[in-house]
Amino acid sequence: MIKARRMRRAGLVRIENAKKSGAWDRAEEPERTTRVLPELKKALAANKAAEGNFDNLAPFYRRQYIGWFLGARREETRSRRL
Helix, strand or coil, rough: CCCCCCCCHHHHHHHHHHHHHHHHHHHHCCCCCCCCCCHHHHHHHCCCCHHHHHCCCCCHHHHHHHHHHHHCHHHHHHHHCC
């Protein structure tokens, strides 16, 4: 888009900010590992079937689940999602 002169100023500013924060470099590297939260680990350890299912998920789907879990605003919602 830059070469075609179609990039707008707002887009260039976002790219510039991403490069300054390091997000630009991280975006090109695929996440090879997924950090599992301690509370999620504990809940999975208590349910071996759930743990097995979670372990068999592709990394993309693990990240999706963790994101859904973290997206809960209240602690009680988080507890239900476990």
